Amino acid sequence: xxxxxxxxxxxxxxxxxxxxxxxxxxxxxxxxxxxxxxxxxxxxxxxxxxxxxxxxxxxxxxxxxxxxxxxxxxxxxxxxxxxxxxxxxxxxxxxxxxxxxxxxxxxxxxxxxxxxxxxxxxxxxxxxxxxxxxxxxxxxxxxxxxxxxxxxxxxxxxxxxxxxxxxxxxxxxxxxxxxxxxxxxxxxxxxxxxxxxxxxxxxxxxxxxxxxxxxxxxxxxxxxxxxxxxxxxxxxxxxxxxxxxxxxxxxxxxxxxxxxxxxxxxxxxxxxxxxxxxxxxxxxxxxxxxxxxxxxxxxxxxxxxxxxxxxxxxxxxxxxxxxxxxxxxxxxxxxxxxxxxxxxxxxxxxxxxxxxxxxxxxxxxxxxxxxxxxxxxxxxxxxxxxxxxxxxxxxxxxxxxxxxxxxxxxxxxxxxxxxxxxxxxxxxxxxxxxxxxxxxxxxxxxxxxxxxxxxxxxxxxxxxxxxxxxxxxxxxxxxxxxxxxxx
Numbered sequence: 001x002x003x004x005x006x007x008x009x010x011x012x013x014x015x016x017x018x019x020x021x022x023x024x025x026x027x028x029x030x031x032x033x034x035x036x037x038x039x040x041x042x043x044x045x046x047x048x049x050x051x052x053x054x055x056x057x058x059x060x061x062x063x064x065x066x067x068x069x070x071x072x073x074x075x076x077x078x079x080x081x082x083x084x085x086x087x088x089x090x091x092x093x094x095x096x097x098x099x100x101x102x103x104x105x106x107x108x109x110x111x112x113x114x115x116x117x118x119x120x121x122x123x124x125x126x127x128x129x130x131x132x133x134x135x136x137x138x139x140x141x142x143x144x145x146x147x148x149x150x151x152x153x154x155x156x157x158x159x160x161x162x163x164x165x166x167x168x169x170x171x172x173x174x175x176x177x178x179x180x181x182x183x184x185x186x187x188x189x190x191x192x193x194x195x196x197x198x199x200x201x202x203x204x205x206x207x208x209x210x211x212x213x214x215x216x217x218x219x220x221x222x223x224x225x226x227x228x229x230x231x232x233x234x235x236x237x238x239x240x241x242x243x244x245x246x247x248x249x250x251x252x253x254x255x256x257x258x259x260x261x262x263x264x265x266x267x268x269x270x271x272x273x274x275x276x277x278x279x280x281x282x283x284x285x286x287x288x289x290x291x292x293x294x295x296x297x298x299x300x301x302x303x304x305x306x307x308x309x310x311x312x313x314x315x316x317x318x319x320x321x322x323x324x325x326x327x328x329x330x331x332x333x334x335x336x337x338x339x340x341x342x343x344x345x346x347x348x349x350x351x352x353x354x355x356x357x358x359x360x361x362x363x364x365x366x367x368x369x370x371x372x373x374x375x376x377x378x379x380x381x382x383x384x385x386x387x388x389x390x391x392x393x394x395x396x397x398x399x400x401x402x403x404x405x406x407x408x409x410x411x412x413x414x415x416x417x418x419x420x421x422x423x424x425x426x427x428x429x430x431x432x433x434x435x436x437x438x439x440x441x442x443x444x445x446x447x448x449x450x451x452x453x454x455x456x457x458x459x460x461x462x463x464x465x466x467x468x469x470x471x472x473x474x475x476x477x478x479x480x481x482x483x484x485x486x487x
Contacts (some may be wrong), residue, residue, distance in 0.1 A: 001098050001099075001100070001140065002098070002099045002130060002146050003096045003097060003098055003099070003141055004096075004099055004127040004128065004129060004143065004147075005094070005095045005096060005127065005128040005129060006086055006087065006088050006089075006094055006095065006127065007087055007097075007125065007127045007147070008086075008087030008088070008091055008104075008125070008126045008127070009084060009085065009086045009087055009105055009110065009123065009124075009125050009127070009151065010083065010084075010123070010124040010125075010126070011083070011084040011085070011110055011121065011122075011123050011410075011438060012081065012082075012083055012121065012123075012203060012206045012207075013027045013030065013031075013058075013078055013081065013082045013083075013084070013112050013118055013121045013125070014027070014076075014080070014081045014119035014121070014206075014207050015079060015080055015117045015118055015119055016078060016079050016080075016119060017048075017075075017078055017079060017080055017117075018117055018306065023117075023165060026117070026432065027112055028046055028047055030112040031046045031071060031084065032045055032046050033083050034069075034086070035061065037069065037084070037107055038061050038063040038069060038409050039061035039062075039063070040061075040062075041061070043263040044059075044141050046071065046073070047135055048083075050073045050074040051073050051074065051080060052073065052075065053075050053076070054074060054075065054200045055073070055074045055083060055199065055200055055203060056070040056072055056073045056074065056469070057072075058070045058071070058072055059071045059072070061431065062297075063119075064094070064105070065089065065091070065093065066088055066089070066094060067086065067087070067088065067104065067105065067379070068086075068087065068088075068442055069084065069085050070084070071083070071084050071085075072083050072084075073202060074276050076204065076207050079119060079211075080208065080209055081330065081409045082201065083175070083199075083203055084110075086105050087105075095130065096130060099143070099146045099150055100444070101150075102150040104149045105151060106151050106152065108154070109234075110123070110151065111123070111152060111155065111180065112195065118179065118210075119179065119180070119207075119210045119211065120180065120210030120212050120213060121179065121180055121210075121212060122154075122180075122181045122182075122183070122206040122210070122327060123152075123180070123181070123182045123183070123208070124182075124183045124185065125147055125148075125151070125182065125183065125184045125185065126185045126186075126195075127141075127143070127147070127184075127185075127186060127187070127483060128186070128187060128188060129186060129253070131294040131313065133439060135186075137162065137244075140162075140169050140171070140186060140296075141171060143186075144171040144184035145159075145183070147184050148173060148182060148184065152182075153181075154187075155175070155178075155180065155183040155487075156175055156176065156178060157173040157174055157175045157178070157180055158173060158174065158181055159171070159173050160172045160173060160174050161326065163322045163323045164192060164313075164322070165185065165321070165323045166190075166255070166320075168185065168186050168187060168191055169185075169186055170183055170184070170185040170186070170323050172185045174324065176213060176216075177211060177217070177444045179213060179214065179217070181206070183207070183323075193260050197314070198310050198313050198314070201306045201309045201310050202306075202310065203314070204306050205303060205306040205307065205311060205324060206300075208302045208303040208306065209303060209327060209331050211295065211299045212295075212296050212300065212303070212332060213290045213333065213335075215295040215296050215299070215335075216292070216296065216335040216338075216339070217229070217336075218288075219291055219292040219293070219338075219339050219342070221294065221438055222288050222289045223289070223342055224286055226282070226285050226286060226289065226342070226346050226349075229278060229281055229282045229285060230282070230346060230349050231370050232278055233275065233278050233279065233282060233352070233353060234352075234427055236271065236275045236278060237275065237352060237353075237356050238276055239271060240268070240271050240272070240275065240356055243264075243267055243268055243271060244268070244359070246264070248255035249424050250464045256478070264378075271360075272356075272357065272360045272361075274454060275353065275356060275357065276357065276467070277349075278470070279353045279357075280351060281351065281407055282350075282353070285344055286343075286347070286350065286439075288340065289343060289346070291340060291342065292339065292405045293336070293339045293340065295334070296332065296335055296336060296339070297336070300328060300332050300336075301333075303327075303328055304328060307321060307324060307325060309457070310324075328358075371434050405419065408469050412460075432450070433439065
């Protein structure tokens with residue numbers, strides 16, 4: 001059975017600030033559950049009123065000779081954080097204890113549940129060993145695995161890497177999806193003292209790490225939303241292309257009596273409105289993706305600043321902090337490249353939407369101009385005709401002396417001058433309007449007109465390619481003509 005000395009569990013938990021000071025399903029609910037289980041002071045309830053900056057004064061509890069602990073609280077930007085410690089007191093009876101005893105530390109589940117405003121949790125496990133010779137890396141890895149299995153038997157974390165911090169091995173486990181990070185670290189009295197020097201910067205370092213990972217996880221959700229919206233917009237644009245092609249083919253036909261231009265334009269406008277509605281949602285989600293990218297960039301800088309602060313306190317170089325530096329050197333560039341790639345891909349959708357909107361708007365403007373021009377031409381033609389008719393009526397009206405009587409027309413009656421004037425005016429309107437329409441090109445006279453064609457003109461039989469046949473046909477035509485003259 002593997003044995004360790006004085007195990008300590010440091011739990012760094014973070015969430016976005018909530019409006020309610022006693023919000024359920026939050027790190028405050030989680031902290032109160034732990035306190036009420038281990039502390040005899042059951043009436044003490046933690047809430048946002050405990051927050052401060054930097055980490056507040058410690059609030060301790062003592063559960064037994066084998067378990068004690070404490071809580072500290074801190075407000076960070078738009079978030080809240082709790083640092084809880086549960087461990088074994090520094091007494092002789094807590095030396096050389098079985099790792100299985102760690103099960104007693106996790107009665108009410110030390111891992112907080114994920115919820116809406118959850119940012120993440122880092123669990124830092126330290127322990128000591130009484131050995132007369134340095135333990136092997138394989139043995140320490142086995143100890144780390146057993147610590148994790150006894151504390152969190154249901155935790156879905158995977159081993160990431162082993163490094164050294166202050167010359168001592170440290171093992172890292174994590175689950176990006178669960179926003180959980182676990183370190184298992186072999187320490188001594190000197191290392192414990194140095195860890196106490198970086199209490200605040202280490203608390204903030206883990207906070208920035210969780211802000212970065214949360215932003216990346218949220219960007220993956222936005223990616224799925226953008227992918228669905230992009231597919232929907234592509235479908236609308238494909239439908240729009242089909243309608244534009246139909247519209248252009250209708251405008252190219254020689255006869256357009258059956259083509260309803262207004263209906264085609266209305267259909268195009270309806271599809272365009274649908275595209276604009278979807279593009280608005282698309283732009284909003286795309287902006288959110290850009291915000292997540294900016295959040296990662298900001299907190300990458302903050303993380304680096306905290307690393308520098310820790311180096312200053314320890315009088316060490318950043319290369320000695322490989323355990324914490326690996327995240328900023330390897331993980332963060334991957335997050336940034338992934339989001340940048342997504343932005344580059346989905347911004348093509350914005351360009352596609354703009355082209356489609358400009359195209360439809362141009363078609364609608366052109367057709368509207370054609371309709372306006374046609375209406376203007378019609379008004380010009382009718383106006384000219386009505387003006388000419390009015391002039392004729394006014395000129396003839398002075399010569400009308402016979403009053404107009406309404407009676408049944410009799411045989412031999414002639415048109416009344418007023419009726420004649422009206423008919424003349426209508427004739428002038430028709431003739432002048434037709435002339436103006438022909439001049440403006442609005443109307444075209446189609447067909448072949450034959451003038452002075454006789455009423456009784458008979459159709460001429462077509463000539464054959466054979467001269468004898470033509471002679472027979474001519475003789476038959478002469479006989480028919482003689483017969484008609486005799487009649």
